[in-house]
Amino acid sequence: MIWNQHIECMSREEMEALQLRRLQEMVDRIYYNVPFYRRKLQEVGFMPGDVRHLSDLGKLPFTTKQDLRDNYPFGIFAVPMSEVVRVHASSGTTGKPTVVGYSRKDLDNWAEVTARCLYMANTDRQGVVQVAYGYGLFTGGLGIHGGAERIGASVIPMSGGNTEKQLMLMEDFGTTLLGCTPSYAMHMAEVLEQSGMDRSRFKIKYGVFGAEPWSERMRKQIEDHWQIKAYDIYGLSEIMGPGVANDCDARKGLHIHEDHFYPEIIDPSTEEVLPEGEKGELVFTTFTKEAFPLLRYRTRDITTLHREPCDCGRTLVRMDKITGRSDDMLIIRGVNVFPTQVESVLLEFGETAPHYQLIVEREGTLDKLTIEVELSSSLFSDTVTGLSKLESRVRRRIDSVLGISADIRLVEPGRVPRFEGKSKRVIDKREI
Amino acid sequence: MLKQVSLFLENKPGRLAHVCRVMAEEDINIRALSIADTTDFGVLRLIVDNPELAEERLKARGFLVSITDVVGIKVADRPGGLADALDQLEKEGISVEYMYAFLGKCGDQAMVILRLNDNAKGIEVIKKCNMEFMTPEEVYQI
Numbered sequence: 001m002i003w004n005q006h007i008e009c010m011s012r013e014e015m016e017a018l019q020l021r022r023l024q025e026m027v028d029r030i031y032y033n034v035p036f037y038r039r040k041l042q043e044v045g046f047m048p049g050d051v052r053h054l055s056d057l058g059k060l061p062f063t064t065k066q067d068l069r070d071n072y073p074f075g076i077f078a079v080p081m082s083e084v085v086r087v088h089a090s091s092g093t094t095g096k097p098t099v100v101g102y103s104r105k106d107l108d109n110w111a112e113v114t115a116r117c118l119y120m121a122n123t124d125r126q127g128v129v130q131v132a133y134g135y136g137l138f139t140g141g142l143g144i145h146g147g148a149e150r151i152g153a154s155v156i157p158m159s160g161g162n163t164e165k166q167l168m169l170m171e172d173f174g175t176t177l178l179g180c181t182p183s184y185a186m187h188m189a190e191v192l193e194q195s196g197m198d199r200s201r202f203k204i205k206y207g208v209f210g211a212e213p214w215s216e217r218m219r220k221q222i223e224d225h226w227q228i229k230a231y232d233i234y235g236l237s238e239i240m241g242p243g244v245a246n247d248c249d250a251r252k253g254l255h256i257h258e259d260h261f262y263p264e265i266i267d268p269s270t271e272e273v274l275p276e277g278e279k280g281e282l283v284f285t286t287f288t289k290e291a292f293p294l295l296r297y298r299t300r301d302i303t304t305l306h307r308e309p310c311d312c313g314r315t316l317v318r319m320d321k322i323t324g325r326s327d328d329m330l331i332i333r334g335v336n337v338f339p340t341q342v343e344s345v346l347l348e349f350g351e352t353a354p355h356y357q358l359i360v361e362r363e364g365t366l367d368k369l370t371i372e373v374e375l376s377s378s379l380f381s382d383t384v385t386g387l388s389k390l391e392s393r394v395r396r397r398i399d400s401v402l403g404i405s406a407d408i409r410l411v412e413p414g415r416v417p418r419f420e421g422k423s424k425r426v427i428d429k430r431e432i
Numbered sequence: 433m434l435k436q437v438s439l440f441l442e443n444k445p446g447r448l449a450h451v452c453r454v455m456a457e458e459d460i461n462i463r464a465l466s467i468a469d470t471t472d473f474g475v476l477r478l479i480v481d482n483p484e485l486a487e488e489r490l491k492a493r494g495f496l497v498s499i500t501d502v503v504g505i506k507v508a509d510r511p512g513g514l515a516d517a518l519d520q521l522e523k524e525g526i527s528v529e530y531m532y533a534f535l536g537k538c539g540d541q542a543m544v545i546l547r548l549n550d551n552a553k554g555i556e557v558i559k560k561c562n563m564e565f566m567t568p569e570e571v572y573q574i
Contacts (some may be wrong), residue, residue, distance in 0.1 A: 376496075384468040384469065391472075410440075410442075411442055
């Protein structure tokens with residue numbers, strides 16, 4: 001099912017013409033309306049009207065998370081507050097949150113792109129959509145909500161938590177699609193299995209999961225436990241929220257709604273634009289956003305872009321599932337380590353998504369990695385030898401996958417801290 | 433079969449006191465217990481008055497809990513009483529994965545909980561050797 005055939009299946013030439021026109025308008029708007037951008041553009045000698053080709057974008061300055069912090073709360077907004085109809089904010093682990101604003105037109109476009117995502121996940125007006133992303137400052141809940149209303153589905157605005165009630169209403173209301181973080185989807189599956197409820201009484205067939213990185217293996221786990229098709233929805237509040245990209249049934253990457261959000265891949269250290277097909281940091285320029293436009297925003301997410309048309313019929317550029325973050329990437333004893341690698345190892349052991357945390361310390365001159373793993377009932381053995389064996393098996397697999405050794409520490413359920421449904425994966429105590 | 437409640441605990445100050453406090457709040461009465469531990473974690477093994485209820489309540493309170501089948505036997509309360517019993521099991525190729533005793537006694541006998549590598553076969557051996565069992569009812573109601 002394709003929500004917007006015209007845009008989603010547009011020829012490359014048409015799309016690029018649309019993008020160039022929108023880029024020119026966008027650069028004009030931020031030059032005249034956002035002093036922060038006017039200064040930045042003047043510093044590189046750029047004037048409105050200088051954008052002649054899409055590739056000129058590569059000459060323009062980047063925007064970073066630090067820029068957003070420096071202009072807290074509304075410094076980069078491009079419209080007066082009277083035009084802003086909503087704000088969201090992302091939780092900052094340190095200090096102030098990152099604040100984003102939406103005009104009425106922005107909310108309209110957000111619902112449009114999220115509607116496309118839900119159609120990719122085979123859901124239309126017949127669907128019953130249970131939104132178990134958090135509602136509030138976090139974009140997840142209201143983002144999916146807007147898209148689900150746009151397609152005319154029946155929305156159950158549950159927000160996160162209260163798992164027993166989620167399951168009860170899911171059965172009683174005949175939910176067909178669940179939207180939440182992948183780790184919460186796994187948690188719900190566990191609770192369902194322990195509850196003795198009858199899965200055959202549920203109508204759920206699809207799920208859109210996102211807001212945290214997850215592996216293909218975790219997708220398989222969710223699909224096996226739930227007996228549903230799981231789709232990856234990508235987004236970040238700075239750019240819009242959920243709905244920036246989503247994968248289709250072809251499973252060849254996530255289609256980016258590039259008529260609104262223009263992606264580039266750069267080398268995170270040299271900041272050079274990389275050719276199509278190379279892996280690097282994803283950078284977005286928002287073409288149509290009125291309240292909070294961003295020029296070349298560095299997402300820190302690591303992926304690859306593909307532009308050849310997809311088996312599903314869409315021509316929208318695709319990005320690979322996020323494999324890590326340039327700022328999540330840890331360098332431990334000179335080795336690059338991504339938390340997602342640890343996750344993939346842990347999934348080989350349990351049947352369920354593990355909660356884990358990487359703790360990096362420096363002892364003398366040596367980095368030490370400890371991985372705390374929450375023990376699950378499927379892994380629990382009542383003998384110490386059994387548990388010690390499990391620890392050493394995990395240790396050996398981590399050694400071979402990461403290329404460095406780590407201490408494995410089994411911890412009780414619930415001991416790894418969780419933030420807004422996302423686990424805090426890394427604690428770096430090194431003072432370098 | 434006698435049911436033992438096994439519980440995973442991190443080896444951190446206060447965890448044992450915490451689980452004991454929770455059991456008190458949930459009205460679970462401990463009949464016997466043992467702990468096996470390493471520097472990082474431990475397994476608390478409990479014989480309680482109502483194992484199914486204890487499992488349910490401890491799970492609801494967020495603990496990692498499982499139920500294990502164990503064997504309770506009575507041995508003569510004298511030097512060598514336990515050794516005699518274990519010898520007989522060993523002769524038949526049954527090994528003990530872990531064991532622990534009840535404090536207090538039952539008449540002139542002492543009470544021991546065994547986790548065997550093969551519970552079913554172990555029970556046959558115990559019967560054959562005329563060792564005395566503790567029935568679940570007897571244990572839960574001590």
